[in-house]
Amino acid sequence: MKCIYCEQATRVVDSRESQDGEAIRRRRECTGCNERFTTYERAQLRSIDVEKHDGSIEPFNREKLAQGIKRACEKRPITEERISALIAEVEEEIQTLREPIVKSKTIGEKVCQHLGEEDEVAYLRFASVYKEFTDGAQFVRELDDLTNKIDTEVTP
Ligand SMILES: [Zn+2]
Known part of the structure; x- marks a missing residue:
């Protein structure tokens, strides 16, 4: 990875798991300007x-x-x-x-x-x-289903 400041090559000086355990945290140092910065590597969610x-x-x-x-x-x-x-x-x-x-x-x-x-x-x-x-009747049926569901849940 290139340096974010001067775009020269960097080297990894430290690599460990992030605190949440879901990423790799890398400390990088630029071989040009010697600046340090941190990158996190995470798995990317699939596009759907x-x-x-x-x-x-x-x-x-x-x-x-x-x-x-x-x-x-x-x-x-x-x-x-x-x-x-x-x-x-x-x-x-x-x-x-x-x-x-x-x-x-x-x-x-x-x-x-x-x-x-x-x-x-x-x-x-x-x-x-x-x-x-498509029609009101369908909406009412849906409402009935829901009401029944709620009744079932609260009735011991
Ligand atoms: Zn640099």
Whole structure:
């Protein structure tokens, strides 16, 4: 790797695991200007493509996923930390599928699943946008399913 200051060659003077154990931390010294700096080497997450409803393919966009979830959680009693964790959980599940192309439907279902466990209003908001309900009856069925699920959970 070239020096970040003068672009001459550097040598590694120290190499160890980062504190979180998820990266290799390297201390480098420039052979030209003698400046030292640190680099971190991490495994890069695979890039994923998403197949949309109309069959078109686009790269997975974390920001877009985050926007959708944040919008659904607006003014709901869900903390910022929880929302961030939720986004990370969904992303991790998508990564774990180990498929090069994931259907947007699959991603939507995962978000629905997580939001359903978190907050029913947030869930319904997301589901109503994402599932593109064709008629009101379908929305009511969805609502019934959810209500039943909640009843089952609270009934001993
Ligand atoms: Zn240098």
